[in-house]
Amino acid sequence: MRVRVSLLLGALLLASGPVHAFNLDLNKLIDIGKKTTDLTEVGEQGEAEIGNVSAAALLGAAPLVQNEKLQAYVNEIGLWLAMQTERPDLSWRFGVMDTDSVNAFAAPGGYVFVTRGLLLRMRNEAELAGVLAHEIGHVLKRHHLVAIQKNAKTGLAANLLSMAVDNSSGGYGEWKKKAIGASTELYARGLDKEDEFEADRLGVVIAARAGYDPYGLPSVLQTLDGMNAQDSNLALLFKTHPAARQRLDLLDTAMAGSLERYASQPAMKGRFEKIVGEYARKGK
Amino acid sequence: MTLRRLSSAAVLLSISVASIAAEMGQTLVNTDLKSEPFADAKTLASLPGNSAVDVLKRQGGWMQVKPAGNSEGWVKMTAVKLGGATTNAKADSGMTALWNTAMQGRSGNTGVTVATGVRGLSPEDMKNAQPAPEQVKKLDSFAATKSQAESAAKSGKLARQNIDYIVDASGARK
DSSP: OHHHHHHHHHHHHHTHHHHHHTTOOHHHHHHHHHHTTSGGGSHHHHHHHHHHHHHHHHHHHSOBOSOHHHHHHHHHHHHHHHTTSSOTTSOOEEEEESOSSOOEEEETTTEEEEEHHHHTTOOSHHHHHHHHHHHHHHHHTTHHHHHHHHHOTTTHHHHHHHHHHTTTTTOOHHHHHHHHHHHHHHHHHOOOHHHHHHHHHHHHHHHHHTTSOTTHHHHHHHHHHHSOTTOGGGHHHHHHSOOHHHHHHHHHHHHTTTTGGGTTSOOOHHHHHHHHHHHHHHTO | OOHHHHHHHHHHHHHHHHHHHTOEEEESSOEEEESSSSTTSOEEEEEOTTOEEEEEEEETTEEEEEETTSOOEEEEGGGEEESOSSSSOOOOOTTHHHHHHHHHHHHTOSSOOOOOOOOOOOHHHHHTOOOOHHHHHHHHHTOOOHHHHHHHHHHTTOOOOOOOOBOSTTOOBO
16 A cells, blocks of 8 residues: 555655646645545545545435434534544544444544434433543544545545546546445444453543443443344444444453442433433424 | 324323333343442342343443343443343334324324335335435535534533544444
8 A cells, every 4th residue: 555655655646747737735635645645644634535425325225314403412412522532623423324233333524413213212321421532532543534544445535636637627426436435334344342441441430531421331231231132233244343242241340340430420311311212202 | 282283292101111112122042130330249040041131221231121030230331232022022122112103193093004105225225326416515504613512412411531442342442
């Protein structure tokens, strides 16, 4: 990958005469060329671009719930959580997806989704916060970005480069197609188990930092553990994540001694039941 | 508020309460039933594995339960598997009952699972997803500002804490 990018960069530099006529910002190109040798270093703009197409793919599979009040609520809670992390200034976006499937997703650059099927099985805001914070953890550690780089030997970095060159004509359809293919493949296959465990550990701390009872995420894992494994609404979640019981047991050990003392922080049952209950009662 | 509204609110409230009170579980292993949600609280009884319990309340990593033939007490949440002990019946948690009631009301049926016509998210669906950029634009319109997030936290009396991340499975911190 590194060699390929350098070659492409070299070729573009050699061609700088004619390319210049197409409005090429050479300094910008060199700058991005240096960064794109490794996708983890594409910079926040490249990360946001990949996240944008990944989010479009997810929402193509299941659209947003049409309930502004609910979406605004999830965005306020989500951003409050993200503000307690080392990346508070990303363009954080949170959404509830209109599907019975039980799941939650993250995409690079600050996109976080929870499905209606999972949201309706929660009991309080601390559980919602725990799930959102787990997904925020994936974004913080760039888990999807790194996995796309590792698995999609599609020259994404090189294509990011050409995107930067040709950003006026919108002529990066090919790049977008590749990015969408790589991300949907990843969502169908899932991240490494270790990434999930890491996001669990980050999630409970972020929830506690934000003032919640940190046992919201373990509580959701317990719900998942108690559900019928044959339920088709769980198919993707169970295929792409380690067993809920294992995650729950690992978290319980990791939290003992450090997070137990925050267990008396609010779970915000009343507000959750009011807003999510109002949505649930409408049945859309 | 009219009486009719009040009574329908009461019905909704009872559904909400019922959906929560209906949660059942069973112990996975031999478990001490404690008088309070602390490891060093008084032990009320020792529950064998596979004891059926009604889940009454949660607090942190603990659950208040009512085991058959015992008075209520607290057990570690990790000691309990949710769902019925002897049947395949799985209790619906959270707001599921409200949603199902609303969907049944809409279709005019009762007790029938309603097909919502919404696409699912199976592994196959995910692979075949066609991008929906207009949905991402819509998502942008729901974004919160930091001051909105802060006031939501304030109205919930959520107090910010300084806590280090847990860096590995043993619970060690940065």
